[in-house]
Amino acid sequence: MANDYRLRFAPSPTGPLHIGGARSALFNYLLAKKNGGTFLMRMEDTDLERSTKESEENIKDSLRWLGMDWDEGIDVGGDCGPYRQTERLPLYQDAVDKLLETGKAYYCFCSEEELAQEKEEQLSRGETPRYGGKCRDLSKEQQQALLAKGIKPVVRLRVPAGETVVIDDEVRGEVSFETDGIGDFIIVKSDGIPVYNFAVVIDDHTMGISHVIRGEEHLSNTPRQIVIYDALGYEKPRFAHISLILGRDDVGKLTKMSKRHGSTSVVAYKEQGFLPEAIVNFLALLGWAPGGEQELFTLDELKQEFSLDRVSKSPAVFDLEKLKWINGMYIRNASGERLLRYGLPFLKKAGLIGEEPTTEEMIWAMRVIDALKNHISCFAELPEIIEKYRAEIAYSPEVMESLKECREEALIVLKAMKEKLEKTPSITVDSYKKLLKEIAKETEIKGRNLYHSLRVAKTGEEQGPDLDKISIILGRELMLKRLNAFIKIFQRMA
RNA sequence: GGCGCGUUGGAGAAGCGGCUGAACUCACCAGCCUUUCACGCUGGCAUUCAUGGGUUCGAAUCCCAUACGCGUCACCA
Numbered sequence: 001m002a003n004d005y006r007l008r009f010a011p012s013p014t015g016p017l018h019i020g021g022a023r024s025a026l027f028n029y030l031l032a033k034k035n036g037g038t039f040l041m042r043m044e045d046t047d048l049e050r051s052t053k054e055s056e057e058n059i060k061d062s063l064r065w066l067g068m069d070w071d072e073g074i075d076v077g078g079d080c081g082p083y084r085q086t087e088r089l090p091l092y093q094d095a096v097d098k099l100l101e102t103g104k105a106y107y108c109f110c111s112e113e114e115l116a117q118e119k120e121e122q123l124s125r126g127e128t129p130r131y132g133g134k135c136r137d138l139s140k141e142q143q144q145a146l147l148a149k150g151i152k153p154v155v156r157l158r159v160p161a162g163e164t165v166v167i168d169d170e171v172r173g174e175v176s177f178e179t180d181g182i183g184d185f186i187i188v189k190s191d192g193i194p195v196y197n198f199a200v201v202i203d204d205h206t207m208g209i210s211h212v213i214r215g216e217e218h219l220s221n222t223p224r225q226i227v228i229y230d231a232l233g234y235e236k237p238r239f240a241h242i243s244l245i246l247g248r249d250d251v252g253k254l255t256k257m258s259k260r261h262g263s264t265s266v267v268a269y270k271e272q273g274f275l276p277e278a279i280v281n282f283l284a285l286l287g288w289a290p291g292g293e294q295e296l297f298t299l300d301e302l303k304q305e306f307s308l309d310r311v312s313k314s315p316a317v318f319d320l321e322k323l324k325w326i327n328g329m330y331i332r333n334a335s336g337e338r339l340l341r342y343g344l345p346f347l348k349k350a351g352l353i354g355e356e357p358t359t360e361e362m363i364w365a366m367r368v369i370d371a372l373k374n375h376i377s378c379f380a381e382l383p384e385i386i387e388k389y390r391a392e393i394a395y396s397p398e399v400m401e402s403l404k405e406c407r408e409e410a411l412i413v414l415k416a417m418k419e420k421l422e423k424t425p426s427i428t429v430d431s432y433k434k435l436l437k438e439i440a441k442e443t444e445i446k447g448r449n450l451y452h453s454l455r456v457a458k459t460g461e462e463q464g465p466d467l468d469k470i471s472i473i474l475g476r477e478l479m480l481k482r483l484n485a486f487i488k489i490f491q492r493m494a
Numbered sequence: 495g496g497c498g499c500g501u502u503g504g505a506g507a508a509g510c511g512g513c514u515g516a517a518c519u520c521a522c523c524a525g526c527c528u529u530u531c532a533c534g535c536u537g538g539c540a541u542u543c544a545u546g547g548g549u550u551c552g553a554a555u556c557c558c559a560u561a562c563g564c565g566u567c568a569c570c571a
Contacts (some may be wrong), residue, residue: 175498
């Protein structure tokens with residue numbers, strides 16, 4: 001049992017699953033899976049004010065959507081339940097009682113104002129703010145008296161002075177802190193709810209957690225937790241603190257990833273049309289680097305490849321361009337069926353097809369998605385591209401200039417296409433290709449001379465997706481309209 | 495301010511004292527392929543690893559300072 005890998009993801013349900021949280025979850029998940037261990041999920045909802053059911057559901061949904069199913073924990077059960085901290089209060093109470101009895105913890109009756117003032121004074125003197133120890137040695141009688149006055153005390157841990165706590169971190173190596181910089185901190189709030197740092201220790205211990213992988217922002221919490229482990233005589237898990245995810249703001253400054261860097265929640269990316277496997281792949285690359293040249297990994301491959309010693313100490317920067325690239329790669333390789341499933345909602349939302357698409361609309365959607373799959377990096381771009389091609393176009397002088405060289409051929413091709421189109425009832429990739437072939441044969445024009453003028457006439461651009469694919473987007477009517485208009489403009493050109 | 499962590503090209507990021515090509519990816523540029531463009535493929539893209547000192551026969555890699563950046567110092571997690 002001692003060597004069993006038991007890793008956990010323990011979010012607090014105070015908001016949707018954040019990109020950083022998803023990455024922490026992923027690393028824990030991967031290390032567990034790599035070693036044939038257990039991945040569990042626990043809800044840290046001791047912040048009564050901010051915790052919501054809605055957030056909890058969002059987190060669970062997002063995690064499942066990404067493919068990280070947990071073997072034990074909330075909703076699925078297990079031997080170490082319950083898996084929601086507010087349901088584990090008796091467990092914490094036992095531990096607190098134990099510490100109180102042995103004198104390793106004590107009641108503190110100081111008011112918040114008192115504490116705030118103390119802190120301010122220490123700060124102004126340039127000291128590390130910490131509890132001065134006023135209630136440290138209150139007698140039983142003094143405590144009773146204060147209790148009788150109706151003051152609700154907090155419980156503080158008696159932190160040994162003058163000691164050095166060394167964390168042997170799996171990614172950062174040895175990191176040490178002085179207990180003198182910590183001070184007697186609160187482990188139970190005045191409402192009787194234990195504080196995060198205390199509850200985690202009890203939970204991780206009773207759940208048999210072997211490795212704790214979490215964000216670097218927790219590094220300075222770790223010495224506190226270690227002091228608790230020691231006070232309780234618990235064996236400590238291995239710790240691994242992974243670097244923060246940074247975002248670049250408008251002025252190019254790097255700071256911890258937050259709202260102002262764009263979307264931070266997993267659902268937001270889902271709604272923009274990112275594939276779960278692409279997000280997982282991208283997240284894995286944030287702070288972890290594979291040994292070889294491969295960049296694209298499935299979850300199963302990651303389970304094989306992942307290891308903590310390839311996790312970087314320096315912060316990872318969230319690079320949306322890279323995410324888009326990865327997503328584009330997955331889109332190109334996805335099956336037509338899956339593409340349709342993911343793409344359809346975006347077409348519906350844009351009003352390009354109805355809520356209950358007809359067979360014709362479905363066929364059109366399939367064709368459009370297939371036509372554009374090499375050109376999009378996420379599904380939200382699908383309607384954008386379609387609308388772009390359907391919008392009014394202006395022919396720029398530069399583009400017109402590019403047609404000068406093949407003026408004569410262009411005119412022949414354009415007219416031929418117009419005529420053929422008029423006789424063709426509907427346009428598909430194949431029928432359009434056929435038209436082109438006929439024109440090529442009849443006019444003996446080929447290559448750039450054949451394609452360029454048509455592209456310009458239809459899109460106003462010099463490059464883009466295949467013309468047969470664009471034809472589907474535009475449809476017969478629009479193409480004819482543009483062709484007619486363009487031929488007129490073109491003929492006027494000297 | 496105390497404590498902690500980090501600093502490699504336009505961007506992400508390998509490298510952990512001696513395979514002097516500082517990998518790989520994105521972006522960019524050039525060429526090839528394709529009856530056009532794109533996709534794809536091939537090639538180019540840091541005499542240099544924040545700066546200054548040291549240690550060493552040898553340092554991006556170890557040590558010390560400096561600078562800059564970030565995190566954290568809650569009855570939030």
